[in-house]
Structures are given as C-alpha cells and as structure tokens.
C-alpha cells in the first residue's frame with residue numbers, strides 16, 4: 001500500500017447524502033477478478049450518458065474538476081454493500097482523500113486498506129469546503145490530522161492505528177502474522193465441544 | 197456493571213490490542229462467495245501464503261448464478277468468476293457449496309441451514325448482510341476484500357469496537373404485519389444511519405416470539421440502518437433450530453451450557469436505546485431510493501424535504517401526495533437473503549392460493565437455497581405459485597441485485613422482498629419497492645400495492661391470527 005502523509009490536491013464536491021457503494025461502482029462491474037481497472041466505472045450511471053459518452057452535467061466531467069483528488073461528500077458516504085471495488089474505483093480514478101460528514105463502517109475500513117484517506121468533518125465544514133474554487137489547492141496533513149485551505153485549519157479525528165498504517169503504507173497481514181504465537185495460544189483454548 | 201451480549205461476544209474473541217484501540221479478534225467462521233473473494237485469493241498467491249484454517253472457511257456461489265438454468269451460464273465474465281472460486285477452493289482446500297449441489301444457496305442461508313452459524317461465534321463474510329447470522333447470538337459482520345485476505349492468512353481481524361445500541365421491541369404485531377415491517381419501520385423512523393458506529397442488539401417480547409427465520413430477516417437489514425452488526429440473544433428456539441444440523445456441535449448439551457451465558461446481563465447499560473411498539477405497526481413499503489424512504493402502505497408520499505428526496509422522486513417517476521395504490525407494477529420478486537426462507541414462501545403462497553397474477557406482471561419466486569426449494573416443493577408451494585402464474589426458480593441472489601440475468605427493466609416498478617431499493621440495484625433504471633413477502637404476493641395479484649390487513653387478504657394470511 002502506498003504511504004500517505006501530506007497530500008496536496010484540488011477538491012470536487014458531490015454533496016448528496018447516502019451515496020451508496022452501488023452508486024460508486026455498479027454491480028455490473030463486480031465480476032472482474034482483478035483489483036485494477038475499476039476507475040473507468042466509478043459513478044458509472046451518473047458519469048455516462050446511455051451511449052457511453054461523458055455526461056457533461058455530472059460534476060466529475062466538468063473540465064475545472066479534471067484534476068481533483070479530494071472528494072467532498074455529504075453524510076453516510078459509502079453505505080450499503082461491502083464491495084471493496086468502491087474503494088478500488090475511487091483510487092484507480094485518482095482520488096486520494098474522501099471528506100464526508102460520516103461514512104458507512106465497512107467502506108471506511110476498505111478505504112484505509114487501500115491508501116484512500118476517509119476524513120470525517122462537521123457537515124458545515126464539508127459544505128464550506130465544497131464552496132472552494134475548483135482551482136484551489138487544499139492540503140491534507142495526516143500526521144497532524146488537518147485539512148488546510150483558504151478557509152483555515154480543520155482538525156479531524158482518526159484512530160491512531162489506522163493512521164499509522166496509512167502514514168507508513170504498512171501491510172496489515174505482516175503485522176498480524178508477527179502475532180502468530182498469540183493466535184495459536186487463543187486457538188488452543190477454544191473448547192473442543194464448540195469445534196464439533 | 198453487567199455486560200451486553202455484544203460485549204461478551206467481543207471479549208471472548210480478543211487476541212491482542214488495548215481497549216479503546218483497534219483489537220485483533222479471532223474469527224470462528226469465514227464465509228466467502230464468488231464476488232468478493234477472487235482478489236483476496238490472488239493476494240495470497242502473490243505473497244505465497246495459504247489459508248490458515250480451511251476448516252473454518254466455507255464457500256458458496258450465489259450472486260452470479262442464473263436461476264432459470266443454473267448450468268447454462270451465458271455471461272462469460274460471470275462464468276469466469278465462478279470458475280475462479282471453484283479453482284481457488286480446490287487450490288486452498290476450502291469446502292465449496294457448488295452451484296447445483298444440495299446445499300447451494302445464498303451465503304446467509306447456507307450458514308444457518310448447515311448449522312455452521314452458531315451462538316458465540318465471530319462470523320465474517322465479504323458481504324454486508326452478514327449481520328443476518330447475528331440472529332443466533334453470533335457476532336457477525338461484513339468485511340471488504342482486503343479483510344477477506346487478512347482472515348484467510350491469519351484467521352483474525354482488526355476491528356475498532358463499536359458502541360452498544362439496544363433496540364427494545366415490545367407488543368404483538370397485528371395480522372398482516374411481519375418481521376420485515378418491523379425493520380422497515382425502524383429504518384424509516386430512525387434513518388439509514390442510526391446504527392453507524394454501533395453494534396445493535398434487538399430484544400424484547402416481540403423478538404422472543406419471532407421464529408428464527410423472522411429474526412434473521414431483522415438482523416439481515418441491520419446494515420440498512422447503518423449497523424455493521426445486528427444481533428439477538430440465543431434462546432431455546434435458537435438451540436432447537438440447530439439440533440441435528442450437519443455442523444452443529446456433537447455435544448449440544450455442553451455447547452448450550454456455554455451459550456446460556458451469552459445474553460445481556462440484567463444490569464447492563466446500552467450506550468443508546470431505541471424503543472419500538474410493534475403493536476402499532478402496519479405494513480410498510482418504500483417509495484424512494486433508500487430504505488429509509490418507507491411509509492405505511494396506506495399513507496400518501498411525503499413532501500420533498502431536500503435534494504435527496506427530489507432526486508428519488510424523479511428516479512422513481514413518482515410525486516409527493518401519490519399513493520402506493522397509484523403505482524402500476526411490472527415485476528414482483530419474492531426471494532433474497534432477507535425473505536427467501538421457507539416461512540416467507542409459505543406466507544406468500546397463502547396470499548395467492550387460487551388466485552392469478554395480474555396480466556402483464558412478471559412475478560417470480562426465487563428460494564434462497566436448495567433446501568428451501570426442496571422443502572417448499574414437498575409442501576406443494578411450487579404448484580401454488582405456478583398455478584397463479586409465478587415463475588418458480590432455482591436458488592440464488594437473483595433479482596436482489598441483478599448481477600445475474602434476472603433484472604428489472606428500466607422504468608419498471610417492482611415489488612421486492614429484498615433489502616435495497618438503491619438506484620439501479622435491480623437493474624438500470626429499475627424502480628424497487630421493498631415490502632414483506634405477503635405484501636409482494638398480494639401486489640402480484642392486484643398489479644398494485646394493497647393493504648393486506650383488509651378484506652379477502654386478511655383471510656389469506658393465516659399467520660399471526
């Protein structure tokens with residue numbers, strides 16, 4: 001996983017509440033067995049017209065947002081299905097950060113596993129950020145847990161463990177395997193009658 | 197201070213990590229399916245790792261399977277994904293309930309039916325409706341594919357402990373009102389995110405009275421209320437359900453003794469409480485594009501209060517003030533891991549026995565698993581459905597998400613017993629209305645939604661009388 005410390009990028013607002021993972025990546029694209037190539041299908045039903053030309057009305061397709069790497073959303077972003085394809089689609093498209101009022105719990109975890117930083121801010125802060133000019137560079141400072149823009153400094157909470165993993169781009173499995181003794185010990189204590 | 201069911205389940209499984217920080221939990225049962233596992237297996241292969249506990253891992257094929265002719269898969273990419281699961285299970289020695297096998301079904305049906313789902317277990321699956329298994333007093337939740345890979349390699353998972361929420365439900369539901377209405381009403385009243393950050397325990401007189409199947413319908417949709425984990429204390433009904441199942445413990449006596457210590461202590465306190473009076477409930481149907489947009493079947497559609505509502509009305513082709521009886525249905529779907537169990541099919545069959553599906557409506561029944569399909573056939577339900585004009589299909593996820601050939605056409609309204617009415621969920625432009633199996637069945641006959649607490653319908657429904 002790529003490490004993420006300081007990220008500077010432009011924002012794009014998509015303030016609807018409850019954007020579910022079916023909207024982020026429709027199921028038609030879940031049949032692939034690879035992790036890559038999902039960016040093309042991000043927000044597919046909003047992004048394309050029936051003939052698969054880009055829908056000029058959709059904000060991601062507007063030229064001033066063509067470089068945005070920080071998505072500003074409403075509440076409960078990523079609710080619904082557990083599909084990690086949603087996180088893969090967002091990163092593959094080039095998003096590094098999603099800022100929202102709240103996140104679906106499973107999506108939140110999926111994001112952190114893929115170097116996509118989910119940031120929870122107050123709804124007013126999300127709305128203020130959404131009003132920034134498309135050209136403004138916003139700085140995300142993960143070590144100091146701040147979103148820095150012309151609006152000032154917004155502080156955000158993140159669990160120290162997830163933060164450390166994101167900042168260092170650590171592989172979860174290696175870390176856990178270092179605890180193999182503890183896992184074995186736990187297993188040895190499971191009552192036999194519960195195993196069958 | 198006492199502990200909740202959730203606290204006890206959590207504590208029993210902690211291997212490492214301090215309180216207040218993410219903790220490493222042991223996973224007793226890892227269920228997988230074809231859609232969210234291929235990249236995880238690929239990750240294992242790339243890193244030269246194996247599945248740590250194949251005997252605690254169990255695979256099903258459900259999302260992609262066609263339900264008309266299960267062996268005739270025309271979608272080549274879907275076929276490739278199913279073959280990948282077959283190959284991966286063979287390579288990593290994981291038991292697979294293959295397409296066409298006796299145990300085949302939706303992953304959340306197969307766990308309980310085989311007896312793999314048991315009280316006290318931590319159960320994970322790369323699928324958000326894993327909370328279904330919480331109905332047995334298990335700590336069950338959906339995970340992403342990276343986490344699937346982590347569980348493969350370590351049989352554990354890192355989680356931040358959510359807070360406790362208690363949902364106390366009291367009162368007997370009226371005739372024509374079902375478990376599905378309880379959960380739809382709860383989400384309609386408290387929103388699609390009331391459970392975010394919480395592990396939700398449903399309890400109270402109403403829950404005790406429900407069958408295991410009905411309990412599963414409620415826990416299944418905990419995620420539609422934002423809760424990753426929904427659960428209920430195990431009781432005699434839970435144990436009775438498990439007796440004699442393939443993977444139930446051999447020494448049930450010892451197991452039950454252990455499980456009896458799980459229910460929430462008298463003096464335990466929840467961080468958050470919700471009260472629901474089930475007596476006041478009526479049949480619920482959703483009008484919009486998320487599960488909180490549900491109202492009593494008799495009510496008029498609410499005023500648009502924000503952009504989300506406006507968008508939903510536009511997508512659904514409806515307007516505030518309309519009523520459900522104004523909707524002209526084109527499809528009716530009875531099935532899914534919410535309502536594809538035997539009792540669901542029985543309730544639906546009772547409503548339509550001797551009646552006919554309205555001309556122009558495509559109506560289908562998709563049992564959630566092969567055991568359900570067989571049991572229904574033994575009871576003659578297939579004949580009742582077919583005589584009424586329903587299609588009787590092979591088990592699978594089917595039209596719940598339309599990843600397979602079963603899809604609702606664009607712009608068409610569908611009465612569906614599934615759990616999500618998201619835009620495009622049942623097909624591009626499909627207009628989904630969530631409801632109970634009995635409501636969906638009656639709707640197939642009339643071509644629109646009716647209040648099944650009235651007239652002839654009331655007599656059709658024998659349950660709860």
Ligand code: SF4
Nearest residue numbers: 325532533593596597
């Ligand atoms: S029936 Fe629907 S909700 Fe259940 S597992 Fe299948 S697709 Fe998911």
